[in-house]
Amino acid sequence: MSASPAAIDELKSALGPGGWSDDPEIIAPRLTEWRGQWRGETPLLLLPDTVDAVARAVRVCATHGVAITPQGGNTGLVGGQIPQGEVLLSLSRMRQVRQVWPLEDVMVVEAGVTLLEAQQAAADSERMFPLSLAAEGTATIGGVISTNAGGTAVLRYGVARDLVLGLEAVLPNGEIFHGLKRLRKDNTGYDLKQLLIGAEGTLGVVTAAALKLFPVMRSRATAMVAVASIEDALMLLGRAKAETGGGVEAFELMGRPGLDLVLAHIPDTRDPLEIPTPWRVLIELVSGEPGLAERALERLLESALEAGLIQDAAVAQNAAQAQAMWRLREDMSAAQKAAGGGWKHDVSLPLSALAEFVARADAALRAAHPGIRLVTFGHLGDGNLHYNVVPPTDGDPAAFAERREKGARIVHDLVHALDGSISAEHGLGRLKTEEARRYKDPVQVAAMRAVRDAFDPQRIMNPRVLF
Known part of the structure; x- marks a missing residue:
């Protein structure tokens, strides 16, 4: 799935001047996630500025069997956006707010628009787009849709999936999925956009979205x-x-x-x-x-x-x-990074199981790893906890990092036993894909593989992520 010189040349030709880069200085910031835990490599950065340009690039990759890693704002925490030799596809040049319909409470924005820009576009029309998270100044609409991001207002407005009315996307064969409807009712068969939401770029590249808006709270x-x-x-x-x-x-x-x-x-x-x-x-x-x-x-x-x-x-x-x-709430991740990083667990549980989970997980981890610091915070209203383990103040960071897998097993086994999920809003990415196989129902895994095979039989879209 590596890109041959002929494929690279064809991609450059398909996208034209400004539509790609092989400059190491431009590419380098996109090859490391913000905590520094994932580093990657790519032969070429693709920078299309229209949906047609995205389609041309994906068709070239499909013809040559070249793997693609899509990347939004590079704010992900599970490594799914970091390429490991695949070409890197960024929609950072697709930044248009195409239209806002205040009366309909809908706007259509392109995938490269940041979450903060989308919020401002809604505010300019005296409406509100409620999805909010700490990285909203960098996270893009394409990224939050592809990971089905949650954020702080899920209790009232739902996750990204609940805020999307329609999608435009490029499928793995280079065809454009024209699903950019603004309808709240459309009962004409499978709701295919829901497959793309939360798929972490494995079924296609989201290029634009029709988003629900709400009245401004007075x-x-x-x-x-x-x-x-x-x-x-x-x-x-x-x-x-x-x-x-x-x-x-x-x-x-x-x-x-x-x-x-x-x-x-x-x-x-x-x-x-x-x-x-x-x-x-x-x-x-x-x-x-x-x-x-x-x-x-x-x-x-x-x-x-x-x-x-x-x-x-x-x-x-x-x-x-x-x-x-x-x-105080939004800087908790930054504070943990300053304190030496740690093992991050993004889990969800039934509300009635939250207290039991924290008590049992705290006891088990402290017994297995004396001296650790347990940092628990999150969206209590929707059962989503960020249950993180910070190294001891006098410990060896390298040795602590090596024990992450055993620590995660303790946490995730307990989450599974309490009928929870090992990923609430961050996705699986490279970090949790293999681990998720232990807990996922085999029938569900087989169904997801069948869907993926139907969309992407060559498995060129984000090949290291999901089943």
């Missing part, structure tokens, strides 16, 4: 809350949903060890609460009515305090204070 209230246990946090979540009638947009859990790392390694951060409880919850309520979210949050916190579910709370009085609270 009030927003944010609070940092101290709780004694995950059980109390879950009780608070249930109370928040019941009292606000769907007004909970974010409900984020943060363990004390992770918060301490942020405070130690991220400049200009502070804990808005002094009480040293083991857990913090970041709550954000929204409403279309001015002032309603603020009043609802006040009532919620008062009732939760009286019921003993929370120990203390700090309510953001302005946007700057809310942003400071969100920094």
Whole structure:
């Protein structure tokens, strides 16, 4: 599947000036993911600027049997975007917001548009695109769709899959999939776009998407809350949903060890609460009515305090204070990198199993690896925990990295036993593809392989990823 000189020449000709690069300085930043854990190589970087150019490039690759690794903003955490000799396909030049229909609550954007740019395009039309995550300034629409990204607002709006009405994509044979509809109802057979969403580039290259928009919320209230246990946090979540009638947009859990790392390694951060409880919850309520979210949050916190579910709370009085609270949550990954990195587990579980999982996983890992630091945080409202293991302060980083597989086995065996998933929103990539075979139902694996064989019999699209 390596690219021959003839294939390279044909690709260059098909894309023309500006449509490719073999300059090592331009390519190098795309060959390493941001934590430095995955490094790759490629003979050629493809930079098409239209869907037709993407189709031409993929047809050349299909003709010559050349493997392709698609890459979005290179913010992935499981290595699926890093080529290992394949040609690297980037849609960074496809940056158009093609059209916004405010009355329909829809916009069509190209795959190279960043998540932040998509949010701004919606805001310019007095609408909201709710998908939000820490890397939104770099992550692209094509990438978040191909990995079915979640983010912080899943509780109210769903994952990427729930926000896509239609897709345009180039299939592995170079044909263009014209599925860019703006319809909320289309009952005419298989919903093929859903196969492309979350496929990590294995069934085709997403080039544009029709995205759902929502009304701008006229009030927003944010609070940092101290709780004694995950059980109390879950009780608070249930109370928040019941009292606000769907007004909970974010409900984020943060363990004390992770918060301490942020405070130690991220400049200009502070804990808005002094009480040293083991857990913090970041709550954000929204409403279309001015002032309603603020009043609802006040009532919620008062009732939760009286019921003993929370120990203390700090309510953001302005946007700057809310942003400071969100920094404590969003910089947890950066803080772990500064503390020596670690083993990252992106898992999801039934809400009723979360407390049991954390208690049992903590005990098992501490017994197997004395001195480790356990950093647990994530989207409690949808059952998605980032359960990370940071090396001891005086340990050998290389030796710690070598033990990752055994540590992951402990975590993932427990997740599977509790009817969870070993990948909630990051995907499988190169990191978890082989590991997932241990837990996935053989019937499901066979069905996914059959789908992939139908779309890509040569297996040229991201060949190292998925089954």
